[in-house]
Structures are given as C-alpha cells and as structure tokens.
Amino acid sequence: MTILTFTLLLLAGAYLAGLVGSLTGLGGGVVIIPLLTLVFHVDIRYAIGAALLASIANSSGAASAYVKEGITNIRLGMFLEIATTVGAVVGALIAVYTPTNTIAILFGSILLFSAAMTLRKKNQEALLVGSPAANKLKLNNSYPTKDGEVSYKLKNVGAGFSIMTVAGIFSGLLGIGSGALKVLAMDSTMHIPFKVSTTTSNFMIGVTAAASAVVYLQRGYMDACIAFPVVLGVLCGAFTGSKLLPRIDAKVLKYIFCTAIAFVAVEMIYNGYNHKF
Amino acid sequence: MKNINSKQPLADHDIEQFIGLQLRFGVVLSSLIVLTGGILYLVQSGGMALPHYQQFIGEKAGFTTGREIWYGAIGMQAKGIIQLGVVVLIATPILRIFFSLIGFIVEKDRLYILITLVVLSVMMFSIFGGLKV
Numbered sequence: 001m002t003i004l005t006f007t008l009l010l011l012a013g014a015y016l017a018g019l020v021g022s023l024t025g026l027g028g029g030v031v032i033i034p035l036l037t038l039v040f041h042v043d044i045r046y047a048i049g050a051a052l053l054a055s056i057a058n059s060s061g062a063a064s065a066y067v068k069e070g071i072t073n074i075r076l077g078m079f080l081e082i083a084t085t086v087g088a089v090v091g092a093l094i095a096v097y098t099p100t101n102t103i104a105i106l107f108g109s110i111l112l113f114s115a116a117m118t119l120r121k122k123n124q125e126a127l128l129v130g131s132p133a134a135n136k137l138k139l140n141n142s143y144p145t146k147d148g149e150v151s152y153k154l155k156n157v158g159a160g161f162s163i164m165t166v167a168g169i170f171s172g173l174l175g176i177g178s179g180a181l182k183v184l185a186m187d188s189t190m191h192i193p194f195k196v197s198t199t200t201s202n203f204m205i206g207v208t209a210a211a212s213a214v215v216y217l218q219r220g221y222m223d224a225c226i227a228f229p230v231v232l233g234v235l236c237g238a239f240t241g242s243k244l245l246p247r248i249d250a251k252v253l254k255y256i257f258c259t260a261i262a263f264v265a266v267e268m269i270y271n272g273y274n275h276k277f
Numbered sequence: 278m279k280n281i282n283s284k285q286p287l288a289d290h291d292i293e294q295f296i297g298l299q300l301r302f303g304v305v306l307s308s309l310i311v312l313t314g315g316i317l318y319l320v321q322s323g324g325m326a327l328p329h330y331q332q333f334i335g336e337k338a339g340f341t342t343g344r345e346i347w348y349g350a351i352g353m354q355a356k357g358i359i360q361l362g363v364v365v366l367i368a369t370p371i372l373r374i375f376f377s378l379i380g381f382i383v384e385k386d387r388l389y390i391l392i393t394l395v396v397l398s399v400m401m402f403s404i405f406g407g408l409k410v
Binding site for chain 2: 001002003004006007040041042043045046053056057059060061063064065067068070072074075078079081082085086088089092093137138206207209210211212213214215217218219220221222223224225226227228229231232235
C-alpha cells in the first residue's frame, strides 16, 4: 500500500468515526483504535496517540457550540478536571509498564461498558435539594430548556470525584475520552440532568486528553502521517454529525452502533488474550 | 442590555462566549496547519510505500520535542508542519484553562481561582515534568 492510499482510506474511516461518534455521543476515539489496529494493523501505541488527538478535536469542536448555549457547567467541569487530569497523568505513566495486550483487553472491556451506558435510561430530572459540599463548591446551576431556565442541584460530590479519577486513568491509559465513565459519575452518581452531564463531560474530555497527550507526543506515539488524516477526518465527520443530529432519529443508529461496537470489543479482547497486539 | 435577566453575572456570560470562540479558533487553526503539512507530505511522498506501522519505533521517528517540531515546521518539512498543527490542537484546551482563570479572576471567585490553578499545575507538571519515560 502506498502512503496516498493509506491516507485516503484512513481519512474516509476517520470521517465515519467522527460522524458516528458525534451522533451517538461516544466520541471519535473509540472507533479510531479498532480501525487502526484491527483493519490497518497499526501498533496499538500509534492508535492510542491518534485516538487522543481525535478526542481533543471532537471535544473542542463540539464544546465551542455547547459552551455558548450556556448548557455546560464550567465550574463543575473545572472542579472535576482536577480529578481527570491527575488520573490522566497517572494513566500515561502506568501505560509504559502495561503490556499492549493488556491494554487491548482493557480497551475492549471499556468499549462494552460504553455501549451499555449509551443504551441505558437517561436522568432527566433536576434534583431540588443538593448536598452541602455541592453548595460550598458552587456546583449547583441552571440550564436553558424549551420551557425556560431549569435549576438543578447535585449530591455525592466525593463519589463523583472518585469515579472521575478512574475515568481520567482510563483516558490516559487508553487514549479515549472515557465519556461513558464521566457521564456515569455525573448522571447516575451526582444526579445532574442528562443534557448538562453530556455537554460538561464533552467539555472536560479535551483537557483530560491534553493532559496525557503531551506525554505521548514526547514518547513518539503521535505519528504525523497517521495524525493528519485522523484529525481532519474526525473533525469533518463530527461537524457533519452535529448538523445531522437535529434532523434524524439517532435512536435506531445507536442500537446498530452499540451492537457493532460490542462485536469489535469482543474481537479486541480475544486478540489481546491471544497476544496478537 | 439583553443580559439583564440572565441567571449569571455578566462576566460569566462573556467568558462563556469567549471560551467558545477560542476553542473554535484553535480547532480551525490547527486543522488548517495540519492540512497544509498533509498536502505537502502527500505531494512529496504520497507514492512511497507505507512505513511499517506494525512496529512501534517511538521517539526515533523524530518530531517529538517542541524544538524539533518548531524548526521542522519553519524549515517547511511536511512532518514538522503536521506536528505543529498537532501541538496547536493539544494547546487549545490547555489555553482554555488559562482563559477560565482570567474569567474567575475578573469575577474575584477565589475558590475557583485556586481550583483552576491546581488544574493548570497538573498540566504544567505533565508538560515539563519529564514524564515521557
């Protein structure tokens, strides 16, 4: 294969990854790693570097729109970024001592978990009574809906913070945004309305990914010739996705995608178990 | 004054708008740089055989330090330009933390100035801490 063929194929693949990633809310990174390793037989370390860039591109691109709408809770994001960035740095450090096959198995497991999380019931209710910690940290806020501003309060700040640290470690170790874990912390544990938790999670992914990306860049995980089609493809795909999202019913797509992702996850785990990475 | 009924103080709203613009600008700028380097790269070596990506060579491939990338990009080396775009992309969310810090300083929100400074120090530790090994 020549470099040109590889670039064009990867560009198309990354475009689809960004498109599907933004339609389902899973982000581009989770598709980039299996695409590069299983289809193009690229070493998983290059795939992780590329996925981190895809996560940053996706997050910054989408966050620029959400932040302006005032849905994102910037204080909450900033507070939880302490947990995710520390986790991400720890993850990037552990990565050196983790065999690539173990990384593949971990990645597959997180993928299965993310697919399940995407399909579960969402928390729409705004909590009326918050915990003292949430009050002290000024985490309670409000967000615009069709029926006007809705105030929400939150609880279990400590537990949410802990899950965020774990999300950061996985993000640093595997190069993904760990959006599913972030939403689990905010949505299920801290009881934040779904719309706020997804946009705030997305807002944080860029900073979390950047925390480990600088380490991986220095280690040579980011190859220019892989980064080029991945960054451009994912960005264009995510942009198309954001335009399509209001006009199509993403529900069916979600089921199809999650089934497909589950198969990919099993293959990653299987290959990792058989030491194929 | 359309912000008069807003739930947030004016500074908060302004900083949200500004962060939104800054993120967009960073993403567009980095993709333009990556595109320039990418086209140059394809023109120069598009017909060549693909490197052996099955094998990880890491730092030996070059362009892993700020210095190398900067001089590579100035010297119009395709890979150096692409990596410069990658650096701009990674720097975009990091800059966002700086701008949030300024926002919290304007609002005199001491607690969040402190929280933002903690996040920034973690980031700086990650960049300059020599963690690559």
